Amino acid sequence: MNPTLPVGADYIRILPEIVLTIFGMAIMVLDPLVDEKKSQQLLGGLGLIGTLAGLASTWIMAQSPGFAFWNMVRVDGFSVFFHVLVIAIALVLILTSYEYMAVQQIRAGEYYGLILFGLVGMCLMSSAVELVLIFISLEISSISTYILAGFRRRSATSSESSLKYFLLGSFATAFFLYGVAMMFGATGSTNIDAISAALNSGRIPLLAYVAMALMFVGLGFKVAAAPFHIWTPDVYEGAPAPVVGFMSTAPKAAAFAVLLRIIFEANAPGRFWLIWLSAVLSMTLGNVAALVQDNVKRLLAYSSIAHAGYILVAFAAKPELGAPAVMFYTAAYAAMNVGTFAVISHLANENERYVTLEDYAGLGRSSPILAGTLTIFMISLIGIPITGGFFAKFYVFSAALQSNLVWLTIIGVINSAIGAYYYLKIIVVMYMREAREEVPVLPIPLALRAALALTLAATVYLGVVPGRMLTFVQQSAQQLLQAEHTSAREQVDNTAVPRATQ
């Protein structure tokens, strides 16, 4: 049997990726052609339309679920969810970047192109069910983020950030690739369903454990989980503020999608203590280190490590409870964190001058809107009701307790109590301290207003009526887990055949 040529439906199933690539290339081509003064608006606008088109094409893609390209790509509720999530994050990022780039006087059309290319990688990561393809899309997404991190060219910290991210990142992806190779050695396939079938069929070879650990190292780096988190504070401190908002949510969400596929769909062996340990370390190190930070970006870097820890708690739970909790958490975290960084990028001003806690003193008086918005995001990050962050934490911990992970839950709730302190510190500074020096607050442009409104609405929506979203993540998690049982059996023959003929 020869592998058949891809048919029309196959292209529909990667339509968002195609559309985003086209827009990204269009921006790259147009960049040198358009007038420098107008380029910012024009190319940014094009990027915005690109993300909207990406969302629309995701909708089209969602209408035809199934496999494409010889079982390398699968479209299901799960991949649609992550498509929408990462594209929406990019949309808000572009809205935020308009003003930021103008204030920082960075003229670069390729910025928007790179965002779209990064998106292609992240989208593909969520729908790929083939380890090599996952690796390729991981690289696509990473390379764009490496460059985006260094976009404040005049600043040494930004270059340091980019270089550090690049060097350590490549090191980590190498680990991942090793893991893929060993997994192939252990199971004879790189297809997740086939791996799952092989691992479930009999005795699990030692090599599979090693492979799993190596892949976890690579992905653990991407999601900034301890002990692979050392890069995070430096990179977040140096990178442009809107990009940090993006970096801390979209590539992370995509990496979590891959982890979900590998851990739950492929039913990876020996994962429990690995995850348990990493979750506890991430939560504790992240929260404790964040307590003493003065720089808001560094503080949120440690906070993002802690949040990765909370998400990992759900990975230790039973699949049918953990998977939806992970998905909901990534969405809620995206809404609040991207929103937070939108506020930070606005306040940062030229050369990101105002990013320490001191600079936020008196903000409650000088800009009630920004302070109020930031307060709601902080409340959500603490995990207090009426916000998405509360429900997210709640689902994670209830999934863990329902899986009898009592100690992990207790460590988790204690950590979230510790975490409350440093988020509260930001609220306290804004409302209860007087500004020592006059920090100028620029008027809020329309695009940023839209970005704040979107993230705020999402945060509150997920906190008050999370029902619909929950039903959706539960259904798509179910598809993910059923795939483990049903399709594994059906697909084994299909995937094994072309390989055997090679």
Added chain:
Amino acid sequence: MNFLNAHILTLVTFIPAAGGLLLLLIPRRDRDIRIFSLIVSLLTFGLSLHLVARVHRMLPGFQYEIDRAWISTPNIHYHMGVDGISMWLVLLTTFLTPLCVLISWNAIHERVKEFFILLLVLETALIGVFTSLDLFLFYFFWESTLIPMALLIGIYGHGRKVYAAVKFFLYTMVASVFMLAAVIWLYAHVGSFDFVTIQNAIRTGQVEGFSTAAPWLFVGFFLAFAVKVPLFPFHTWLPDAHVEAPTAGSVLLAGVLLKMGTYGLLRFNLGLFPEQSRQNAPWICTLALIGIVYGALVAMVQPNLKRVIAYSSVSHLGFVVLGIFSFTQAGLNGAMFVMLAHGVSTGALFMLAGIIFERKHSYEIADMGGLATPMPKYATFFLFITLASVGLPLLNGFVGEFLVLSGAFQANPWYGTIGATGVIWSACYLLWMYQRVFFGKVTHPENNNLPDLSAREELALWPTAVAALVMGVAPLLWLNIIDPAVQAALTPFAQVASKVVGP
């Protein structure tokens, strides 16, 4: 009328928050904002009177119930209802809030809009705590009280306000995450957050692994509530929070927030874990007794008016806990009555302290002295409320403390004996404080010119004075409704007792 009966709790709970949201749209004219907030809070109070008017007195269970699915999985319901216990606490909240608005009329002159928004949102959260019958909903409201209260203290307070706000927040936040863990455990093993369902499941022994987990669950709930009460030795946040808070914040903090803790002990610790409650009663009662005596002794030596009142709260709330963990009908009725009486009279005391602070910008007792001469009306109100708080018969403080002590005597004569000394201590520190502030010659000449109460201040104080008197003269108006609910709460204890006696 049916419509009102079905939705009254929703209305009472959310009208303040809705008013707060509307305030966002009102332009920043301080007077309009104050009047609007007053109308909203009075409207809420008016509606909450409906609860009393239409209540079925003899029914022990929950009334005015509303139960709608909110989120399907996990199975969270919007389930509200009140019984004789929670209904009065709702009323206490709605009664005190308009007074808070009145008392903050001139005291708050900066960021007025934000102040009243926070106050109204806080009212919704407080009422929600008492009306929720779904554990998740309860936790939701419970945590929601934190932020507005912390902001009220931190922005509008005095002195070390930031320290006080952060301390308050962290203490209660850390304690309540343990309750969250316990709530999730219950959900994981019962499959529902509904209070009544969980209670039935526990009583009929359908919960797997309950006997091993119950001691821990009890502690989880207990910690959250004990910090809120605050029970000795978890009380250290209270004096700081009270002293630095603005008047309205202190009134709601002492009047209602502390009752969240005692209400929680009564509803959840007794309601869900009767056996563990009984096992732990000796040391909890001991802590309560230490609180009563220690709070009173510390109150006696405080140089600061607000600190005296704050420590008197520690002492009075000790009575409430003692009454609850005596497991006697008199003790529980008394505990409920002390909660209400303390809410009214301590609320009034904090308002009175706020009134003098507006004039002198100090709470130090040493700065006062002989105030009865320049401010006769003020001194009269202060005396009346002080006597109510001391527990003079025919005023509200007496009834509750008497019932608690008689219940405590039934449980263990030692509890009653030691507790009774608390009544003497409270007379000592309150009357001594009164003497130092009001009697004698005016020691500071500038105090001669202090203006007496304004009409608005009198308007805020009269309701509390009337309530203190009526509660003292006709306590049955309250106890008749409280009693069936208390008896229902005590049924499992009767069973436990009979188990001990029977074969």
